[in-house]
Amino acid sequence: MGKAKSQTMAERGNAVANVFKNIAVTFKEGDWKTRVSYLIMGFGELLRGQWLKGIALMLCEAGFIAYMISVGRKYLPKITTLGTEVTKKVSRKTVYGDNSFLILLFGLLSIFVVLAFIVLWYVNICENREEEKLLKEGKKLPTNQKVFLSLFDSNFDKTLLAIPVIGIFVFTVLPIVFMICVAFTNYDKNHQAPTNLFTWVGFENFKNLVTFGSSGFGTTFFKVLGWTLVWAFFATFIDYFLGMAVAMLINKKDIKFKKLWRTILVVTIAVPQFVSLLYVMKMFANDGLINGYLLKWGWIKQAIPFWTNPMLARITIIVVNIWIGIPYMMLIATGLLMNIPEDLYESAKIDGANGWQMFRSITLPYMLFVTGPFLLTQFTGNLNNFNVIYLLTQGQPQSMKLVEKAGSTDLLVTWLYKMTVNNTNYRMAAVIGIMVFVVTAVVSVIVYNMLPSVKDEEGFQ
Amino acid sequence: MKTKKKIGNAITYIVLIIISIIWLFPFFGLIMQSFRSYDPAVEYGGMVDYIIPKHFSLDNYRFLFSGETNFLVWYKNTIILAVFISALQTVMVLCVSYALSRMRFKGRTFLMRFWLILGMFPGFLTMICLYFLLKEFGLTQSGAIPGLILVSVASSGMGYYVCKGFFDTIPKALDEAARIDGASRARIFLTMIIPMSKPIIIYTALVAFMAPWCDYVFASYIAFGHDMSYNVAVAMTRWVWTNDYQGYFTRFCAGGILIAVPVTILFMCLQRYYVEGVTGGAVKG
Numbered sequence: 001m002g003k004a005k006s007q008t009m010a011e012r013g014n015a016v017a018n019v020f021k022n023i024a025v026t027f028k029e030g031d032w033k034t035r036v037s038y039l040i041m042g043f044g045e046l047l048r049g050q051w052l053k054g055i056a057l058m059l060c061e062a063g064f065i066a067y068m069i070s071v072g073r074k075y076l077p078k079i080t081t082l083g084t085e086v087t088k089k090v091s092r093k094t095v096y097g098d099n100s101f102l103i104l105l106f107g108l109l110s111i112f113v114v115l116a117f118i119v120l121w122y123v124n125i126c127e128n129r130e131e132e133k134l135l136k137e138g139k140k141l142p143t144n145q146k147v148f149l150s151l152f153d154s155n156f157d158k159t160l161l162a163i164p165v166i167g168i169f170v171f172t173v174l175p176i177v178f179m180i181c182v183a184f185t186n187y188d189k190n191h192q193a194p195t196n197l198f199t200w201v202g203f204e205n206f207k208n209l210v211t212f213g214s215s216g217f218g219t220t221f222f223k224v225l226g227w228t229l230v231w232a233f234f235a236t237f238i239d240y241f242l243g244m245a246v247a248m249l250i251n252k253k254d255i256k257f258k259k260l261w262r263t264i265l266v267v268t269i270a271v272p273q274f275v276s277l278l279y280v281m282k283m284f285a286n287d288g289l290i291n292g293y294l295l296k297w298g299w300i301k302q303a304i305p306f307w308t309n310p311m312l313a314r315i316t317i318i319v320v321n322i323w324i325g326i327p328y329m330m331l332i333a334t335g336l337l338m339n340i341p342e343d344l345y346e347s348a349k350i351d352g353a354n355g356w357q358m359f360r361s362i363t364l365p366y367m368l369f370v371t372g373p374f375l376l377t378q379f380t381g382n383l384n385n386f387n388v389i390y391l392l393t394q395g396q397p398q399s400m401k402l403v404e405k406a407g408s409t410d411l412l413v414t415w416l417y418k419m420t421v422n423n424t425n426y427r428m429a430a431v432i433g434i435m436v437f438v439v440t441a442v443v444s445v446i447v448y449n450m451l452p453s454v455k456d457e458e459g460f461q
Numbered sequence: 462m463k464t465k466k467k468i469g470n471a472i473t474y475i476v477l478i479i480i481s482i483i484w485l486f487p488f489f490g491l492i493m494q495s496f497r498s499y500d501p502a503v504e505y506g507g508m509v510d511y512i513i514p515k516h517f518s519l520d521n522y523r524f525l526f527s528g529e530t531n532f533l534v535w536y537k538n539t540i541i542l543a544v545f546i547s548a549l550q551t552v553m554v555l556c557v558s559y560a561l562s563r564m565r566f567k568g569r570t571f572l573m574r575f576w577l578i579l580g581m582f583p584g585f586l587t588m589i590c591l592y593f594l595l596k597e598f599g600l601t602q603s604g605a606i607p608g609l610i611l612v613s614v615a616s617s618g619m620g621y622y623v624c625k626g627f628f629d630t631i632p633k634a635l636d637e638a639a640r641i642d643g644a645s646r647a648r649i650f651l652t653m654i655i656p657m658s659k660p661i662i663i664y665t666a667l668v669a670f671m672a673p674w675c676d677y678v679f680a681s682y683i684a685f686g687h688d689m690s691y692n693v694a695v696a697m698t699r700w701v702w703t704n705d706y707q708g709y710f711t712r713f714c715a716g717g718i719l720i721a722v723p724v725t726i727l728f729m730c731l732q733r734y735y736v737e738g739v740t741g742g743a744v745k746g
Contacts, residue, residue, distance in 0.1 A: 101593060152647035157564040159647075160556040164618030165572075167553070171615040172579055175587035175594070249477060254470050263729070264481045267488065270728035272674040274694045275717035278701045279491050282710065285508065289490060292510020323484065328739070335740040374742075384583050386678060391698070413583045417678065420589055433586035440581040 019122065026129045034128040041121060044128045048135070052144040057124050064117045072110040079107030082185065082199045101193035104185075108177055112169075183430035189423065205431045217428065220402040225439070227314070228411045231389075232382040235321050240375065242322060243329020244337075244367060248359075250330070251337050262334070265327035273324070277391040280320055281307070308397050310408035317409055321388055332374065333367065340366055372451040379447070380440050384413045404428065412436045491721075495521055495714035506711045521715030531688055532696070532716060538606055539673055539692040539720075545610045547670035550617040554665050555658075557618040559650050562628035563636060576619045588682055595683065605683045605690035612679070613672070623742035627661040628654065664738030667731050674724055693720050 027035060033044035041061040046054030068076075078084075083098025131141055142150075151159045183205055185191075191198035212218035250261045268276060283289045284306040291303040306316045340363065348358050368375075389395060395410035395418065404423060406415050412432055419429040490512055497514035499506025504516055525532040560566075561573065591612055595601050600608030631654065639649050655662070673680075677694045684690040691699075697716050700709040728735065 105590065105593070149645070153645040156646035156650070157560040157566045160560040160650075161572075161618075164553050164557050167615030168576070168579070168618055170594075171591060171612055172587060172619070175590035176579065176582050178590045179586045246480065249473050252470075252473055254466070255473055255477070261477050261481065263732075265484055266729070266732060267725065268484060269735075270725040270732075271488065271721045272671070272694070272724055274675050274677055274698055275491070275721050276487060278698065278713070279487050279717065282508065282701065283487060283490065287508040287510075289510065289512060292508075296510055327484075331736050332740050335736065380581070386585070387675065391677070413585060416583060417585050417588075420585065421682065426589060429589075430586070433583055436583045436586075437581050441578070444581065 022129070023122070023125060026125050030128060030132060034125075034132060037124060037128050041124045045124075045131065048131055048141060050131065050141060050144065050147070052147050053127065057120070057127075060117075060120055064113065067113060068110070071106055072113065075103050075106040076110040078103045079111075080200075083197050086197060087195050096194055098197060099194040100185075100187070100191075100198045104181060105174075105178055108181065109174060112174070179430045179433055182426055183434055185427060187426045187430075188428070189425065192424065201427075205427050208428070209431050209435070217403055220404065220406050221432075221435070223402065224406055224410050224412055224415055225435070227409070228383060228439070231314075231318070231411065232379055232385075234318050235325065235382040235385065235388075236375065236379045238318065238322055239325030239329050240371075240378070243326045244333045244363075246326055247330045247333035247337055248363075251334060262330070265330055268324060268327050269331075273387055274391055277320075277324075277388065280323070281392045284316055284320075307393055310397055310399070313393055313397060313409050317389065317392055320392060321385075324388065332371070336367060336370055337363070376444060376447050376451070380444060383411070383440055383443070384436065385411065386413050386417065389414050390417070412439070488721075491714050491717055494711055495718045497521075497711045497714075499524070499709075499711050506709075508710060521712050522719075524712055525716055525719065531691075534689055535691050535693045535696045536719070538690065539694075541606060542609055542613075542673040542676075542692060543670045546613045546673055547666045549610070549614040550620075550669040551662060551666045553614060553617045554621055554624050555655065555662070557621040558624035558628050559654060561621060562625045563633070563650075563654075564646070580619055585678065588679065592682060601683050602685055602687040603690060605680070605685075605687065608683055609673075609676075609680060609692075612683075617669070623738055624658075624661050624665055626741055627658060627738075631657060660734050660737050663731055663734040667728070667735055668738070671724065671728070674720065 027038060033047050037044040040058070042054035042057030044054075045051075045057065078098060082100040083103050085097030087097045088095050134141055184200055184202060185198050186201045186204070187198040190196065209217045209221055246265070249255070250258055255261075285291070286303040286305065286308070290306075291300075294300045295303065305312060307313050344362050345358055348362060353361075389409060389411050393407070393409045395407035395414045397409075398405060398407045404415070404419055404425060406418070410418070413436060416429050416432045416436070419425045419432065493512050493514060496517045496519070497506065497509075498504045498516060498518040498520040500518075500520055503518060503520070504514060524530070561569065592601060595604075595608045595612070598604075598608075600611065635653065636649055639653060640646075644652075673692060673694075675694055676692065677698050680692045681695040681698075684692075684695060693716070697713050697720070700713045700716070703709050
């Protein structure tokens with residue numbers, strides 16, 4: 001293992017060295033067209049008749065220069081301080097100073113643009129070298145038409161992936177990198193752009209996260225984290241086993257109307273969750289239907305505080321989640337259970353096995369094997385199950401002992417949401433977001449390596 | 462032996478009937494309460510402790526269509542969102558899945574691993590940044606609908622797993638045969654793979670179509686108090702959380718019914734494809 005690692009490291013080092021060697025050698029051996037291309041991208045290609053590639057590269061360079069002059073120049077140099085000029089009031093006019101938010105956002109964007117440009121510049125050099133080599137060998141360069149058509153054949157992957165990759169970059173990668181950076185700044189309600197500046201503070205926010213005591217986030221964070229893990233565990237496994245049980249009931253040989261039973265359960269998936277969950281939330285409310293009937297029938301004297309008692313709220317949420325989760329699991333299990341060969345059960349019956357034994361030694365191992373990856377995604381999905389928690393309780397009941405309005409049923413993500421929307425405490429929200437990532441990643445890595453389907457079927461494709 | 466089996470079956474039926482009642486009860490309640498009047502002269506419109514209304518009335522439905530609220534606007538918004546997101550997202554997912562399933566290019570495994578890691582970050586983390594990004598282009602508040610479409614579609618390429626899994630099951634020999642006949646990759650994709658992928662296309666489109674009906678968090682953040690750009694989830698949730706107990710609860714029930722019925726019917730019609738997609742996705746992970 002260690003040897004392999006050092007080998008790949010060495011390979012990577014070699015690759016980097018190769019890049020630099022390539023750049024130098026191409027410059028030394030290249031003709032003047034290639035050398036000019038070091039400054040004006042696409043120049044060599046254009047002169048050799050590859051005008052499609054040449055113009056595309058030139059346009060990229062022009063775009064890059066235009067971007068750097070109009071946007072990059074304004075924001076990139078300030079990224080180390082995130083702005084120094086405060087917005088002031090001069091007589092009665094507001095004179096806007098630096099906007100830390102925009103500086104950070106466009107500063108990061110500029111860094112990415114520069115990196116992309118360097119890659120493109122290198123591609124341009126390699127292109128020149130290739131072309132020169134082909135010409136020296138007396139071969140012809142591909143026609144422009146061929147180059148264009150290759151975008152729909154051998155280079156079709158680039159055509160297909162261009163828009164998705166750009167979309168993901170702008171709307172996922174950039175914002176995530178931005179928020180990771182925010183975790184190292186003091187961006188909160190006292191440092192809101194554009195009126196106030198915020199700046200880098202290093203690891204202060206992370207220190208705050210593990211500080212216990214009245215001002216620190218430590219106690220609250222570990223309480224919320226604990227409940228998040230407990231919730232994800234119960235929500236995943238209770239639903240998994242109950243869903244499987246229901247599927248087995250419906251799959252039983254002599255049961256009629258199989259389709260009807262399944263359809264009834266599937267209604268919960270079909271109805272938009274906010275309708276069903278909000279209704280169920282009101283059903284369990286202190287003045288809701290369930291308490292109403294129980295009071296009317298005289299079974300209880302006082303309304304059961306389903307949502308206001310911390311422990312009871314947690315149990316109710318898990319129970320309601322069973323209502324949501326069983327149909328989904330039932331659908332998946334139904335198909336899989338039918339895949340188990342019937343003769344396995346027959347021979348087990350001849351050996352005198354009862355139902356429970358058959359379940360334990362045939363059904364369960366098979367199901368766990370096949371649905372391992374699904375269980376993992378369910379678990380990580382439940383760690384971040386915003387809708388169920390937020391629509392049912394919004395994380396309440398609130399507790400005075402917890403900071404930042406965290407409640408007893410808050411998951412890390414709902415807490416993060418509250419911090420963002422209600423308290424605009426972005427710095428800590430970003431830290432919590434990173435923690436959610438860490439928890440998800442750690443759980444995924446550990447469980448993934450434990451999965452039987454990963455261990456046994458390495459070569460399965 | 463036979464009587465034992467019969468008893469077993471009887472118990473199963475009883476359990477199934479109890480389950481059915483539990484599962485349908487909230488929807489039964491929702492329907493019943495939507496017919497309760499909010500007019501204090503007739504009946505109370507807030508929370509009550511009985512399920513069957515004393516007087517059936519269409520007051521709530523009349524209210525939704527009366528123009529006193531923007532319910533029709535919200536409904537229209539959601540339909541626009543759902544249709545556009547469903548169509549565009551399907552195209553994105555198909556493109557990504559085909560490229561990752563069929564083509565072998567430099568950085569392919571890196572891309573897949575990178576996206577897998579990206580997926581582990583909570584979505585709300587990006588919310589603030591996206592809000593300001595959209596604001597720069599005027600796509601918040603009154604422009605929230607195109608903004609929401611843009612955001613939901615842009616990153617949808619990451620959800621390629623189920624679809625790629627399906628493409629992986631289509632034999633590669635088919636592609637190769639067509640390529641020997643001189644068909645380009647694009648041609649194979651458009652005229653061979655896509656017609657063969659009807660179930661997975663319907664599954665992808667259906668899942669994408671359902672999502673905007675439940676999107677509360679992001680939609681409310683981007684529309685931010687601009688009533689005309691709410692979707693139904695945001696508007697109805699606000700009704701439930703309002704302190705105006707006299708009325709809005711039954712109105713929410715009626716609105717919920719109007720939203721749930723068409724979506725549920727659509728889902729039930731396409732249920733077969735949904736089950737196929739979900740089961741396939743669960744096994745391949």
